[in-house]
Amino acid sequence: MVVAVPALLGLVVGSFLNVVAYRLPRGESLAFPGSRCTSCGQAVKPWDNVPVASWLFLRGRCRGCGERISIRYPLVELVTGVIFAIVALTRGLDAELVVLLPFAAVLVAVAAIDLEHRIVPNRIVVPAALWAVASSAVIRPGELPELLMAGGGAFLALLVAALARPGGMGMGDVKLAGVMGLYLGTAVIPALLIAFATGAVVGVAIMAREGASARKKGVPFAPFLALGGLVALVIGPELVDLYANRFL
Numbered sequence: 001m002v003v004a005v006p007a008l009l010g011l012v013v014g015s016f017l018n019v020v021a022y023r024l025p026r027g028e029s030l031a032f033p034g035s036r037c038t039s040c041g042q043a044v045k046p047w048d049n050v051p052v053a054s055w056l057f058l059r060g061r062c063r064g065c066g067e068r069i070s071i072r073y074p075l076v077e078l079v080t081g082v083i084f085a086i087v088a089l090t091r092g093l094d095a096e097l098v099v100l101l102p103f104a105a106v107l108v109a110v111a112a113i114d115l116e117h118r119i120v121p122n123r124i125v126v127p128a129a130l131w132a133v134a135s136s137a138v139i140r141p142g143e144l145p146e147l148l149m150a151g152g153g154a155f156l157a158l159l160v161a162a163l164a165r166p167g168g169m170g171m172g173d174v175k176l177a178g179v180m181g182l183y184l185g186t187a188v189i190p191a192l193l194i195a196f197a198t199g200a201v202v203g204v205a206i207m208a209r210e211g212a213s214a215r216k217k218g219v220p221f222a223p224f225l226a227l228g229g230l231v232a233l234v235i236g237p238e239l240v241d242l243y244a245n246r247f248l
Contacts, residue, residue, distance in 0.1 A: 002093055003085045006101070010084030011051035013105050014077035021076070021112040024121055040065035051077040072112070080108050083230060090234050099135045103128070103183040104233060107226035110176060114222035120172025125179050132182035143185060151181035154188045173221045180229045187236025190243075194228035195221070 022038070023030055035044040042064035048054045055074040062069060083104050091100060106128045110120055132151075136144050155178030162169050181188040199221055206219065232239070 003089055006088035006093075006097070007081045007085035009101075010081035011077050013084070013101075014080030014108070015049070015051045017080060017105060017109045017112065018073050018076050020109050020124075021116070024123060025113055025117045025119060037062040037064060037067070037069075039067035051081070076108065076112060080105065083108065086234055095139050099132070099139055099183065100233060102131060102135075104230065106179070107229045111223040111226035114172075114220040118218065118220050120170065120176050120222050122172075122175070125172070125175045129175075129179045129182055132179065136182070146185045147182050149181075150185045150188050151178045154178050154181035154192060157192065167218075169221045173225060176222055176225055180225065180232075184229065184232050184236055186240050187232040188229075190236055190239040191225070191228035191232035194231050195224040198227055199224040 019030055019035070022028075033043070035049055036042060037044065039062060042062070045063070048058065048063055052074045055069060055071075058069070060069050060071065061067065084101055087100055087104055088097060091097065106124060110124055113124075114120055129151075132147070133144070136147055155174060158169065158174040158177040162171065162174050177188070177192065180191055184191055199219070202224070203219060
């Protein structure tokens with residue numbers, strides 16, 4: 001039950017995140033109309049809208065027009081389900097999941113949008129920040145001062161990095177880092193380190209493959225922040241404790 005229930009919830013949430021990732025950057029309503037094929041506009045039947053399973057049953061094609069349905073849709077659903085299950089397994093089935101699972105969903109949505117559109121929408125990060133403060137004030141009030149300081153510190157750290165190298169990252173990344181601090185507290189430190197490390201590795205790999213022309217090629221940073229945030233969500237406190245015990 002610790003794994004199955006959150007995993008099923010994650011699959012359903014992942015289906016909604018696909019709607020968010022497609023419609024929100026285009027300024028479309030998230031509620032109306034219902035799910036439709038992006039090629040022919042035909043409404044998706046309820047039995048063709050079952051996370052992952054429907055895509056497999058239809059062999060990745062629209063029932064109406066036969067156009068291919070991007071594999072991104074079942075991947076987002078599957079990844080969200082796996083993440084929800086892992087978070088629940090490591091953190092336990094308690095009230096704190098009301099804070100942590102929405103944060104995980106935000107990271108998945110932001111990563112998907114930034115990969116395609118190179119933006120981190122305020123319509124996601126602002127409500128995420130408000131939910132972080134409001135839910136933590138109720139569920140973990142003793143941690144709220146630390147969370148607020150971590151959010152402010154992470155925001156300032158990336159703001160300095162963005163100002164030091166204009167064009168290297170956008171203000172959306174800066175705001176996302178601040179939101180991560182509001183959820184993770186001191187665990188945002190390993191999250192940012194992981195983000196910068198993986199971003200650097202990918203950047204070097206692109207430069208090695210494409211040469212000097214790669215310097216002009218921007219790489220979205222929010223997916224790396226999301227990766228760091230998800231790792232910290234699962235083992236962040238343990239990483240902080242490990243560092244403190246070894247070096248402090």
